[in-house]
Amino acid sequence: MKNRRLWLGLAFISPWVVNFCVFTIYPLISAIYYSLCDYCVLTPAYFVGMRNYTDMASDHLFWLALVNTLIFAVIYLPLSIGAALFLALLLNLRIPAQGLLRTIYFLPTIVPAVCLAVVWQWLLHGDGGLVNILIDPVLQTCNGIFGTHLEPPNWLAQPGSARVALVFASLWTLGNTVLIFLAALRDVPTHLYEAAEIDGASHLQKYLHITLPSISPVIFFIIISGLIGVMQTFAVPYVLANGTDGPGRSLLFLSTYIFQNAFQYWSMGYACALSLVLFLLILILSLTMMRLSAKRIYSAAD
Amino acid sequence: MRCEPGDTPLIRTTGFLVLVAGALLSFLPFFWMVGTSLKQLSETTASPPIWWPSSPQWHNYPQAINDMRHFWLYLANTLVICALTVTGSVLSSAVVAYGFSRINWPGRDKVFLVLLAGMMIPGAVSIVPLYSLYRHLDWIGTFKPLWVHSFLAPAFFVFLLRQFFLTLPKDLNEAARIDGCSEWRIFWQIILPLSRPALAVVALFQFMGSWNDFFGPLIYLNDPKTFTLSLGLQNFQSQHGGTQWNYLMAAAVLVTMPVVILFFLCQKTFTEGIATTGTKN
Numbered sequence: 001m002k003n004r005r006l007w008l009g010l011a012f013i014s015p016w017v018v019n020f021c022v023f024t025i026y027p028l029i030s031a032i033y034y035s036l037c038d039y040c041v042l043t044p045a046y047f048v049g050m051r052n053y054t055d056m057a058s059d060h061l062f063w064l065a066l067v068n069t070l071i072f073a074v075i076y077l078p079l080s081i082g083a084a085l086f087l088a089l090l091l092n093l094r095i096p097a098q099g100l101l102r103t104i105y106f107l108p109t110i111v112p113a114v115c116l117a118v119v120w121q122w123l124l125h126g127d128g129g130l131v132n133i134l135i136d137p138v139l140q141t142c143n144g145i146f147g148t149h150l151e152p153p154n155w156l157a158q159p160g161s162a163r164v165a166l167v168f169a170s171l172w173t174l175g176n177t178v179l180i181f182l183a184a185l186r187d188v189p190t191h192l193y194e195a196a197e198i199d200g201a202s203h204l205q206k207y208l209h210i211t212l213p214s215i216s217p218v219i220f221f222i223i224i225s226g227l228i229g230v231m232q233t234f235a236v237p238y239v240l241a242n243g244t245d246g247p248g249r250s251l252l253f254l255s256t257y258i259f260q261n262a263f264q265y266w267s268m269g270y271a272c273a274l275s276l277v278l279f280l281l282i283l284i285l286s287l288t289m290m291r292l293s294a295k296r297i298y299s300a301a302d
Numbered sequence: 303m304r305c306e307p308g309d310t311p312l313i314r315t316t317g318f319l320v321l322v323a324g325a326l327l328s329f330l331p332f333f334w335m336v337g338t339s340l341k342q343l344s345e346t347t348a349s350p351p352i353w354w355p356s357s358p359q360w361h362n363y364p365q366a367i368n369d370m371r372h373f374w375l376y377l378a379n380t381l382v383i384c385a386l387t388v389t390g391s392v393l394s395s396a397v398v399a400y401g402f403s404r405i406n407w408p409g410r411d412k413v414f415l416v417l418l419a420g421m422m423i424p425g426a427v428s429i430v431p432l433y434s435l436y437r438h439l440d441w442i443g444t445f446k447p448l449w450v451h452s453f454l455a456p457a458f459f460v461f462l463l464r465q466f467f468l469t470l471p472k473d474l475n476e477a478a479r480i481d482g483c484s485e486w487r488i489f490w491q492i493i494l495p496l497s498r499p500a501l502a503v504v505a506l507f508q509f510m511g512s513w514n515d516f517f518g519p520l521i522y523l524n525d526p527k528t529f530t531l532s533l534g535l536q537n538f539q540s541q542h543g544g545t546q547w548n549y550l551m552a553a554a555v556l557v558t559m560p561v562v563i564l565f566f567l568c569q570k571t572f573t574e575g576i577a578t579t580g581t582k583n
Contacts, residue, residue, distance in 0.1 A: 002408065004313060005405055005408075006376070006407045006408055006409075008405055008485050009367050009401050009406075009407030009410060010401075010407070011399055011401070012398060012400055012401025012402075012405060013398045013401040013402060013413070013455075015397060015453070015454050015455040016392045016394075016417065016454065016457070018454050019419070019454035020416070021421055021561070022454070023428060023432070023454070024420045024423060024428070025382075026431065027426070027427060027428030027431035027432055028427060030434075031427050031428065031430060031431050032324060032429040034430055034434075039434075039435055040432075040439060071369070074340040081534045082565065087321070090317040090318075090320060090321050092306075093306075093308050093309065093313065093317050093318075094309060094314060094576060095317060095318040101322070101325050102573075102576065103569070104325040104328055104329050105324070106572075107328075107329075107332070107562070107565070108328060108331070108332075110510065110561050110562065110565050111558050111561070111562075112513065112516070112532050112557060112561065112570075113516055113530075114514075114532040114536045114539075115532075115535075116555045117549075117556050118536075118539050118550060118553075118554045119331055119551070119554055120333075121539075122334075122335075122338065122547050122550070122551060125335060127347050128346055128347035128349075128351070128547070130330065130331070130334045133351045138522055161532065172328065173326075176576060178450070179573055179577055180577060180579065181576070182465075183577030183578075190306070192304040193306050193307065194305045196305070197305035203307040203308055203310075203313070204307075206305075206306075206307035207307050207308075208306075211307060212446070226424070227334055231424070232424055232425065232426060235516045236518060239539070243536070243541070254426075255426055257329040258426050258429065259429075259517075259521075260430060262433070262521075268430045268433075268434070271430050272427075272428070272431075275427045275429065276427060278424060278426050278427075279423060279424050279426070282422075283422070286422070301499055
């Protein structure tokens with residue numbers, strides 16, 4: 001009977017077993033092998049040992065891509081998660097037109113990445129872009145009062161402003177996270193707030209000691225999945241920069257660099273080495289986050 | 303008695319105003335996108351800016367379709383890929399999720415941990431190995447790299463459906479087994495019909511994923527006639543971008559509109575699906 005169930009279970013999960021072998025195990029092992037090879041797809045892979053890795057250590061483009069990726073992650077993650085949590089807290093209040101507001105915040109997240117990038121390229125355009133139309137009066141007022149000479153930037157033409165532009169464009173899609181936070185906030189048991197009310201807790205105390213601890217597992221989930229996502233940013237910066245890596249390579253991210261090596265320079269071995277470094281980086285960062293937050297996550301079982 | 307924090311008239315009013323301001327900002331890009339798509343070229347960069355064209359240029363849309371060259375082919379290609387991946391994902395992940403939740407076999411939960419661990423491996427790692435595998439199979443330039451894997455139970459959907467199947471009462475299986483129902487019939491005739499909402503979430507997510515996918519088509523498709531809408535739009539942008547913003551925006555509206563309509567048709571499935579991904583683990 002037990003045996004029968006085992007075979008039955010295995011039969012049901014067999015599609016995934018094939019999936020796991022072909023699309024997870026095989027790529028992982030062969031990526032490790034290719035990363036030790038010179039490989040351009042057209043000719044068989046040629047074993048070169050650790051050369052791709054030693055090359056990487058002295059490849060300034062790799063370091064640039066790494067730094068760009070980390071800077072983007074460090075700026076974008078806290079900003080997007082903080083803003084999403086703030087919006088979710090507000091949306092959770094008893095306010096009119098709640099459903100409509102939620103819909104408006106969510107709508108940008110379903111826009112295809114290429115469309116999003118194309119639209120933001122236009123919004124950020126130096127000549128006729130909406131962003132500059134909006135900030136121009138502000139800058140002019142500033143200039144008038146303080147005698148400064150501030151001009152609206154040509155966002156996607158300079159390295160610094162291109163990075164800021166990418167953050168803007170990416171922040172447009174935080175509605176997804178807002179919805180997840182909102183669902184978590186709805187699950188916070190009301191009796192906790194009632195108890196706190198009786199104890200005379202202030203609003204801030206309730207937020208800090210009830211709301212945040214109650215939704216901490218969800219915050220943690222958002223941080224980890226956000227981290228995994230942000231470290232692999234590709235489509236939006238790639239299209240924003242017209243299929244390049246941006247002015248002064250400011251939009252060169254690890255994924256962009258892997259793509260360039262694999263499909264523009266056909267250095268597939270080097271691309272594999274880069275992808276494994278990216279994998280290790282994500283692994284180390286996720287594990288560190290788990291360590292750091294293990295003590296801070298409240299679980300209902302305690 | 304309402305005791306939730308922030309539930310005072312003052313906080314509520316300020317919060318509401320902040321939300322409205324944010325919503326306006328968030329909606330503005332859509333407004334600007336559609337507005338631009340209806341302008342004459344000279345109006346796109348006019349100073350002072352024209353918020354909404356006085357005579358909307360509806361012919362920009364047929365013009366954009368014409369300029370994209372194979373728009374209808376892109377649409378057909380995208381729909382074919384979407385149909386295949388949606389069918390594949392829904393069927394295969396439901397079967398596998400059933401095996402991970404409704405049959406109690408030794409070692410099941412350990413194997414499920416392996417599935418979860420596999421989800422942590424970034425897609426970037428498999429790009430080169432899969433590309434070279436597909437090359438050996440002579441699949442480059444075909445749709446196969448874009449849909450075949452969806453018939454092998456994508457882990458994320460297995461995870462979602464398993465969560466749902468676990469919430470269905472155990473007695474369903476017990477009773478059916480006593481009646482001599484085969485496991486496959488229990489799955490097909492009892493569990494699947496009860497799981498329509500969860501299956502809808504999987505179908506929707508997969509549809510969106512395939513419709514929006516850019517990287518897959520970018521590396522596997524090389525003939526413009528096989529392009530998807532996303533890739534076709536990017537191609538159009540890199541050839542005509544930077545100048546004819548009205549046509550480019552019209553094209554972007556055309557690519558976005560179907561998913562926006564889909565969203566309004568199944569808003570509930572969407573919001574519940576998203577909420578599930580974050581809270582049920």
